[in-house]
Amino acid sequence: MSGVSGVSGVSGTRRIALWIVSTVAALxxxxxxxTSTMGASGPATVAETPAAxxxxxxxxxxxxxxxxxxTKTYDGSVAETRWGPVQVRIAVSGGKIxxxxxxxxxxxxxxxxxxxxxxxxxxxxxxxxxxxxxxxTVSGATVTSEGYIESLQAALDAAHIS
Amino acid sequence: MLPAxxxxxxxxxxxxxxxxxxVPARAAPPPRPTPSWWGGLGSFAAGLSLLVxxxxxxxxxxxxxxxSGGLPAVTAIGRLSGLLAADLMLLQVxxxxxxxxxxxxxxxxxxxxxxxFTGFTSFNLLLAHVVLITLGxxxxxxxxxxxxxxxxxxxxAGMLLAAAAFALLALVVVTSVRxxxxxxxxxxxxxxHLYAYLGVGxxxxxxxxxGADFIDSPVARAYWWTLYVGCAxxxxxxxxGLPVWRNLRHRLVxxxxxxxAPGVTSVYLRGHRLDRLPVRAGQFLLWRFLDGPGWSRAxxxxxxxxxxxxxLRVTVKDLGDGSARVARLRPGTRxxxxxxxxxxxxxxxxxxxxxxxxxxxxxxxxxxxxxxLPYRSGTATLVYRARSxxxxxxxxxxxxxxxxxxxxxxxxxxxxxxxTSWLPAHYASHLADAGAVRQIAPDxxxxxxxxxxxxxxxxxxxxxLAAAGAPAERVHTERFAW
Numbered sequence: 001m002s003g004v005s006g007v008s009g010v011s012g013t014r015r016i017a018l019w020i021v022s023t024v025a026a027l028x029x030x031x032x033x034x035t036s037t038m039g040a041s042g043p044a045t046v047a048e049t050p051a052a053x054x055x056x057x058x059x060x061x062x063x064x065x066x067x068x069x070x071t072k073t074y075d076g077s078v079a080e081t082r083w084g085p086v087q088v089r090i091a092v093s094g095g096k097i098x099x100x101x102x103x104x105x106x107x108x109x110x111x112x113x114x115x116x117x118x119x120x121x122x123x124x125x126x127x128x129x130x131x132x133x134x135x136x137t138v139s140g141a142t143v144t145s146e147g148y149i150e151s152l153q154a155a156l157d158a159a160h161i162s
Numbered sequence: 163m164l165p166a167x168x169x170x171x172x173x174x175x176x177x178x179x180x181x182x183x184x185v186p187a188r189a190a191p192p193p194r195p196t197p198s199w200w201g202g203l204g205s206f207a208a209g210l211s212l213l214v215x216x217x218x219x220x221x222x223x224x225x226x227x228x229x230s231g232g233l234p235a236v237t238a239i240g241r242l243s244g245l246l247a248a249d250l251m252l253l254q255v256x257x258x259x260x261x262x263x264x265x266x267x268x269x270x271x272x273x274x275x276x277x278x279f280t281g282f283t284s285f286n287l288l289l290a291h292v293v294l295i296t297l298g299x300x301x302x303x304x305x306x307x308x309x310x311x312x313x314x315x316x317x318x319a320g321m322l323l324a325a326a327a328f329a330l331l332a333l334v335v336v337t338s339v340r341x342x343x344x345x346x347x348x349x350x351x352x353x354x355h356l357y358a359y360l361g362v363g364x365x366x367x368x369x370x371x372x373g374a375d376f377i378d379s380p381v382a383r384a385y386w387w388t389l390y391v392g393c394a395x396x397x398x399x400x401x402x403g404l405p406v407w408r409n410l411r412h413r414l415v416x417x418x419x420x421x422x423a424p425g426v427t428s429v430y431l432r433g434h435r436l437d438r439l440p441v442r443a444g445q446f447l448l449w450r451f452l453d454g455p456g457w458s459r460a461x462x463x464x465x466x467x468x469x470x471x472x473x474l475r476v477t478v479k480d481l482g483d484g485s486a487r488v489a490r491l492r493p494g495t496r497x498x499x500x501x502x503x504x505x506x507x508x509x510x511x512x513x514x515x516x517x518x519x520x521x522x523x524x525x526x527x528x529x530x531x532x533x534x535l536p537y538r539s540g541t542a543t544l545v546y547r548a549r550s551x552x553x554x555x556x557x558x559x560x561x562x563x564x565x566x567x568x569x570x571x572x573x574x575x576x577x578x579x580x581x582t583s584w585l586p587a588h589y590a591s592h593l594a595d596a597g598a599v600r601q602i603a604p605d606x607x608x609x610x611x612x613x614x615x616x617x618x619x620x621x622x623x624x625x626x627l628a629a630a631g632a633p634a635e636r637v638h639t640e641r642f643a644w
Contacts, residue, residue: 016353019353023357023360026326027360030322030323030326030364031323033322035316035317035318035319035320035321035322036320036322036323036367038319038320038371111299111303111318114302114303114305115302115303118303139232139233139234140233140234140301140302140303141302142227142234
């Protein structure tokens with residue numbers, strides 16, 4: 001406990017002023033970094049255009065355009081998840097699912113992109129193998145998986161595949 | 163009441179000084195007693211806030227993810243520890259926001275100890291949060307944890323701010339570890355400690371923007387915003403606003419400086435409308451004497467006389483910590499106050515017999531209580547422990563109290579005992595601690611007891627009091643060193 005130990009008044013005040021100025025400068029620098037204000041504008045969700053499909057996507061349970069002879073595409077409903085919307089599009093030929101695309105999935109931050117880049121191919125493969133929505137969620141991507149399955153089920157219903 | 167046997171405890175009653183006129187009465191009545199349920203409610207609210215955090219986390223799937231094991235469990239527990247750390251940090255800010263209700267319910271000595279405890283606890287949780295989230299995220303995408311940590315800091319919303327917050331809080335915690343704290347000048351430590359506010363504030367954005375438990379839950383967002391805004395408001399109103407307003411209103415200045423005993427000095431202060439300052443006998447304020455460099459450090463000094471409409475008195479012992487300069491204060495020096503604080507007051511006094519235990523300069527708040535409490539003549543005892551006769555302060559004033567109010571004075575003089583005891587060495591060798599209490603007041607269980615002195619001594623008194631049958635709720639004590 002020492003109240004006087006050798007601080008001279010002038011240098012003490014000057015030192016405090018210097019501290020305050022440095023602190024404010026550091027804060028300004030911190031807030032000028034892009035991630036320091038990005039959240040204020042709300043999380044971003046990017047809807048990606050599917051590469052293999054040129055048809056306008058409709059609502060749930062609406063048959064899409066034909067992409068190949070005998071092949072029809074069906075859009076699932078948009079499943080709202082905690083991290084953003086997920087929508088699945090299936091291509092059906094002869095009552096079988098021949099392809100799966102995911103035009104919309106959460107990409108609000110780097111983690112979403114990383115997780116979904118890993119999870120979506122797994123889900124797609126599983127769907128083609130199971131020929132239905134009875135597939136496992138991907139560990140570590142539970143939220144996207146659940147949205148995926150929900151949208152997939154809607155697409156299957158639209159295509160009248162049980 | 164039995165007089166103490168003179169062979170063991172000497173009873174000193176001097177009648178030579180003439181009784182003095184009564185202290186001028188205060189214009190305003192003292193504040194009403196603090197309802198005892200305030201403390202319970204405060205503790206309940208603090209516990210509830212932790213439960214709310216747990217409930218929000220559970221409703222957001224935290225428990226389910228934890229039960230599922232593996233990486234989701236690591237991430238979920240990491241989230242929970244971060245949320246609890248944030249909640250404790252905000253509680254900590256509230257603990258020391260000088261909220262009058264909280265001060266009166268718990269007392270600043272207890273609050274300061276809890277503040278220290280919650281501070282270290284919340285920082286440990288924070289460390290767990292950082293490690294678990296990094297590992298959990300890294301595991302999910304099969305990345306190197308260090309690369310993941312870097313990625314988290316530079317590319318996630320609000321995370322650079324959160325990293326800065328972590329660095330600031332780490333700085334505050336490290337400088338508060340006892341070993342480091344001793345090496346730092348108080349002013350440096352205090353300045354660094356203020357960065358905790360910045361740390362708490364900078365942690366908020368990453369919670370709101372990337373926190374899994376915020377993005378999806380309006381309830382959680384509302385809860386946290388309320389907590390953050392409430393804390394900021396409490397600090398602005400009570401930690402800053404109220405002291406500023408009181409100083410502008412009362413404009414205290416030093417009136418006189420009077421030596422009381424070797425190294426013990428009384429300062430008399432005058433100010434405007436002191437009758438409107440809600441201070442009670444036995445309370446303390448934080449004092450800043452504007453007498454030059456080093457003024458920025460506040461010192462907790464108790465009132466040593468009952469507050470009156472015209473003046474206040476504090477008495478200071480030179481502890482080698484800058485309190486020596488009090489003796490050199492000039493009349494007219496301006497003084498800034500924070501407070502009043504403290505629970506060592508007469509608000510729980512029931513009118514029955516009173517016994518007070520003072521050690522050294524701890525006598526000061528008890529002296530003001532002796533003037534203030536409405537006990538009947540002959541029912542109050544002051545046991546005053548000091549190293550030697552020369553170290554007794556306020557001898558003349560205590561003698562006046564003995565005459566005017568029939569206070570029984572018991573001086574316990576001598577060096578410290580070898581064993582842990584509240585008695586001086588030559589009593590402690592043949593007298594048990596509790597036995598001495600019973601000798602002073604055989605009916606101690608019926609007494610209102612006040613204890614003020616250094617921590618270890620006050621602890622020894624309380625142990626002795628408990629052993630002698632004094633119920634804990636009738637023993638009032640406050641630590642004056644923390």
